[in-house]
Amino acid sequence: MKECVFFVVAVCVCQISFAQMDCPSSQELQTALRQVHKLLTAHETSYIQSLRNLRKKLNLLKTNTTKSNVKSGSNRNATCPLPEPLENGRRLGGVLTVGHEVHFLCSPGYELVGSETRVCHESLSWSGPEPYCKLAGQADSSVTSPVTPAPAPSPAPLPDFVRASRCIHLQGSTHCTCEVGYALTGTDNSICTDIDECELYRRTQSVRLCMHNCVNTAGSYHCVCPHGYKLGRDYHSCQDIDECETGQQSCTQAQVCVNTYGGYECVAAQCPHFRNATYVKTSALRCERNPCMVWDKACIQAPSSVSFQYMAVVSNMSAPRVLFRVSAARLLGDTLRFGLLGNRGRRHFSVQRSGQTMGQLLLVTPPQGPATLYAEVEMSELEKRKLLGRYVTKVTLFVSPYTF
Ligand SMILES: *[C@@H]1O[C@H](CO)[C@@H](O)[C@H](O)[C@H]1NC(C)=O
Ligand SMILES: *[C@@H]1O[C@H](CO)[C@@H](O)[C@H](O)[C@H]1NC(C)=O
Ligand SMILES: *[C@@H]1O[C@H](CO)[C@@H](O)[C@H](O)[C@H]1NC(C)=O
Ligand SMILES: *[C@@H]1O[C@H](CO)[C@@H](O)[C@H](O)[C@H]1NC(C)=O
Ligand SMILES: [Ca+2]
Secondary structure, eight states: OHHHHHHHHHHHHHHHHHHTTOOOOHHHHHHHHHHHHHHHHHHHHHHHHHHHHHHHHHHHHHHHHHHHHHOOOTTTTOBOOOOOOOTTEEEEOOOOBTTOEEEEEEOTTEEEESOSEEEBOTTSOBSSOOOEEEETTSOOSSTTOSSOOTTOOSOSOOGGGEEEOEEEEETTEEEEEOOTTEEEESTTSOEEEEOOHHHHHHHHOSSOSSSSEEEEETTEEEEEOOTTEEEOTTSSOEEEOOHHHHTOOOOOTTSEEEEETTEEEEEOOOOOOBTTBOEEEEETTEEEEOOOOTTOHHHHHSOSEEEEEEEEEOTTOOSSEEEEEEEOSSOOSSEEEEEEESSTTTTTEEEEEEETTEEEEEEOSOOOSSEEEEEEEEEEEEETTEEEEEEEEEEEEEEOSSOO
């Protein structure tokens, strides 16, 4: 928070002076900048100090609990060796006893390499590698790891990320080139370093290099897709695998396989229970009511048929859009009514009439996945305001975790 305030101050200093057309000497500007820098440094220090205090308390608690468990008080007074002084930086924290932490901070213009925080272990040694400060923006002194690939399963350094450049000497000048995917680095252009296309794109482009994840490799990169997708032919996009088609599914005979984006579902339609009404399954995704006694009002008011509809969509799909339409196969009465049953789907769906004998289910908001949304669409047929029949469609919408 405070950092922002300081930054605003710096900007204001410049703007006011330009507005007055009273050009400040560069010395004045530099003084202002130096002050802001000082403030920032002070703020950074206090921030790290408070972080350190928090960590200290946490560590005390931790050691307290382990101590009371182990009952070994022998090391309580023992200290770790004083850490080497940090060149171009400094150490925060002077308590060197077991369980305490020290922190390291580099001077402006330097970057810390190694452990920013080190804990004094029971063995009286410090955790983590010893830190040092290197000039910001310069390659690491150890040439082997200027770029670390994102998920490198092998801990060994990958020297392929750095190569020697090819240079030609021509009339006193030298021209150096790199292979595709590498860029010249180093003060003398002697080294080619792999270009991290993933990082480059993330920083500079608004479009995505990969539909899902990008993995940088020596001299190139490749895109990876989440489980349930395969890489498209363009090597950038991700395509859903239709498990129901490819036979990778494991649904039982009684179930229906529904392909979804990034997976699949095994569904089984369950016929509903309504008072005085009984249903038979007429197909995998449809139940019809058995005939009612003419006097049995409860039975007559139960839906004549219940159909099941399963759909798969991607996350954040644009809305509103029509998901499907229902219509009466044959019209017996004089009126058809369409509506949503219950409250379950009201947040995401709405039902509209789309013709004389047709209604449609609309998705009204972009669905945020992963999610499974439900809606029940009812079509009722009336003759002189008397109910002839109700037809219900139970809709299940599988929303993928991704926008593809
Ligand atoms: C750790 O334990 C000591 C007593 O064993 C107690 O005085 C101290 O407050 C405890 N510290 C914390 C942070 O709980
Ligand atoms: C720790 O040091 C203090 C004095 O420095 C001493 O009084 C105390 O007995 C020591 N405790 C242990 C466990 O060595
Ligand atoms: C439901 O069925 C029972 C017996 O089968 C009958 O007595 C009752 O009237 C029916 N309920 C309605 C509301 O029709
Ligand atoms: C959803 O899509 C809209 C427009 O298509 C976009 O502005 C928004 O950032 C997207 N939201 C998420 C969470 O992807
Ligand atoms: Ca799938």
